[in-house]
Amino acid sequence: MGGAFDRRGAAITAALGAIVLLLGLVPAPGTIARNRETAVEAVYDCGAGPVRRAVTVGFLGAHPTDGRPGQPLRTERFSVRPELTPEVTAALLPPGTTAVTGTARLAVEVAQNGATARADWAGLTAPVTPGADGLRPVFTGEVPAITLGRTGEVVPGARELTLLLQSATAPASPAGPAPDPSSVTPSTPSTPAPAPAPPPSPSPAAAQPPVTAAPLELRCTPASPPGPRLAAWTVSEPTAPSAAPDPTSAPTTPSTAPATRPGGAAIQVGPAPLAPAPVCPADPPAGELDPSRLPKPPPGAVEGRLGASLCVVAVGYATVHKLGSAMVVNDPHGTPGPMHLNLGKRTVSAPDYDESDSVGLLRFPDASSTFLTFGFQPTSAQVTFEPEPVTVVNVRRGETFTTTIAYRQYLRVHDVTVNGVPLDVGPRCRTVRPFDTVLSGAYNFLTGGILDGRITIPPFAGCGNRGEDLSPLFTAALSGPDNAVRIRQGQLAGAGSAPPVPELPPR
Numbered sequence: 001m002g003g004a005f006d007r008r009g010a011a012i013t014a015a016l017g018a019i020v021l022l023l024g025l026v027p028a029p030g031t032i033a034r035n036r037e038t039a040v041e042a043v044y045d046c047g048a049g050p051v052r053r054a055v056t057v058g059f060l061g062a063h064p065t066d067g068r069p070g071q072p073l074r075t076e077r078f079s080v081r082p083e084l085t086p087e088v089t090a091a092l093l094p095p096g097t098t099a100v101t102g103t104a105r106l107a108v109e110v111a112q113n114g115a116t117a118r119a120d121w122a123g124l125t126a127p128v129t130p131g132a133d134g135l136r137p138v139f140t141g142e143v144p145a146i147t148l149g150r151t152g153e154v155v156p157g158a159r160e161l162t163l164l165l166q167s168a169t170a171p172a173s174p175a176g177p178a179p180d181p182s183s184v185t186p187s188t189p190s191t192p193a194p195a196p197a198p199p200p201s202p203s204p205a206a207a208q209p210p211v212t213a214a215p216l217e218l219r220c221t222p223a224s225p226p227g228p229r230l231a232a233w234t235v236s237e238p239t240a241p242s243a244a245p246d247p248t249s250a251p252t253t254p255s256t257a258p259a260t261r262p263g264g265a266a267i268q269v270g271p272a273p274l275a276p277a278p279v280c281p282a283d284p285p286a287g288e289l290d291p292s293r294l295p296k297p298p299p300g301a302v303e304g305r306l307g308a309s310l311c312v313v314a315v316g317y318a319t320v321h322k323l324g325s326a327m328v329v330n331d332p333h334g335t336p337g338p339m340h341l342n343l344g345k346r347t348v349s350a351p352d353y354d355e356s357d358s359v360g361l362l363r364f365p366d367a368s369s370t371f372l373t374f375g376f377q378p379t380s381a382q383v384t385f386e387p388e389p390v391t392v393v394n395v396r397r398g399e400t401f402t403t404t405i406a407y408r409q410y411l412r413v414h415d416v417t418v419n420g421v422p423l424d425v426g427p428r429c430r431t432v433r434p435f436d437t438v439l440s441g442a443y444n445f446l447t448g449g450i451l452d453g454r455i456t457i458p459p460f461a462g463c464g465n466r467g468e469d470l471s472p473l474f475t476a477a478l479s480g481p482d483n484a485v486r487i488r489q490g491q492l493a494g495a496g497s498a499p500p501v502p503e504l505p506p507r
Helices: 001-024 086-092 471-480
Strands: 035-048 051-064 077-084 097-112 115-130 145-149 152-169 216-222 233-235 267-269 302-304 309-319 325-329 338-350 353-362 367-373 379-389 390-397 398-418 421-423 435-441 449-457 478-490
Touching: 035 077, 035 086, 051 086, 051 152, 051 367, 077 097, 077 152, 086 471, 097 267, 115 216, 267 338, 302 421, 353 398, 398 449, 435 478, 471 478
Parallel strands: none
Antiparallel strands: 035 051, 035 216, 051 077, 097 115, 097 152, 145 267, 152 216, 152 233, 302 338, 309 325, 309 338, 309 478, 338 353, 353 390, 367 379, 379 398, 390 398, 398 421, 398 435, 435 449, 449 478
């Protein structure tokens, strides 16, 4: 009996590695032969709801000039530059907007030999951009590589553009209250009134923090469909040196048919297709902030509230210290689950300080994983997420941003098989108590970035059936401190939009 129990226990211990999928809760670079910087401008029709305006958008990037079939090619130093004139700002942005920051997401259609493929260039962010005679944010970031399986001319074209903008508006004047927002009609352009002269020698105590408005999503379409051509380059097979032609041989006629590399896809964007995320709901989720997670406001701070519905997807790796192995969390190529946010349920503003505290609800699908016990015995398991509401704290101090995501959760294991044979762990096999998860990173939550943290897994309880208690085996395999988690948070998307799914972070 003891030997059988030991063998069974070893198999179960290996099976428990599947649980690491739950711990986070939340591309190879292309080779470029030569690059040529290309600048293109186009007029886009942009708006939020019924209010729309013409916006001139510039696209700048170092595009490839040639390539080979099967060779990943990438546009470098790509940027999107919308010109938000005073007329556009008055019509589309909150009254009194003096600066913006945010993200841009550009749909790109890649065409070659009559075939097309859609690329999602979503990793574009802009720093805080002030402006007196108009706002000109510059959105930059790494874009996916493009791999062509055939020879021929390649043409990437810009299509739909989505801007998620966070606006800062001027504070109320010390001499009087700010203008009533209801007196401004968003759909009617107006000439901003001249700002009042500042009082002489203002004291630091008189400084007023800017007011941060709820994020605004502008959806833009090309005014002249289908949209501007960003660049063009040719994919061709390498030409080998050949001997001088035989003057007595008959001339040959070159083929005009595009060559196809055997087994190669016509057009592939990125290292692998990313799965889509569900559309973000219209209403913010219910839930309360955890007061113990909130930093102490600085002296003289003013509290407020945004209360906007936004969604985000986070993917990454989790490592169980006892097993010494890392697993994918929320696989971006599977069915990635989003986090639904009540963004800015509490805001704090002070001179040179902004804080946004948000409540998030996780709706991840069950995770699954397969392992090989001692290298030869396949083991699989399903894991269910049982999290409490998430508290997200994003703080700006000067030019420095920090993001902290904190919550408590149970994890439950079920549908375990060892070498194809079901192992009945019962319906209540989970951690004996919820465990704390705290992840942090130096980035703006609106634009996304890398989160890191370490968690302690508590013992397990309720594992087993028919009188056999398997909980000690789960505890021995996984419970303990110092389990590293690394997550890449994607960009936020507003209600009615699907949040972009990010690539896995570097380990």
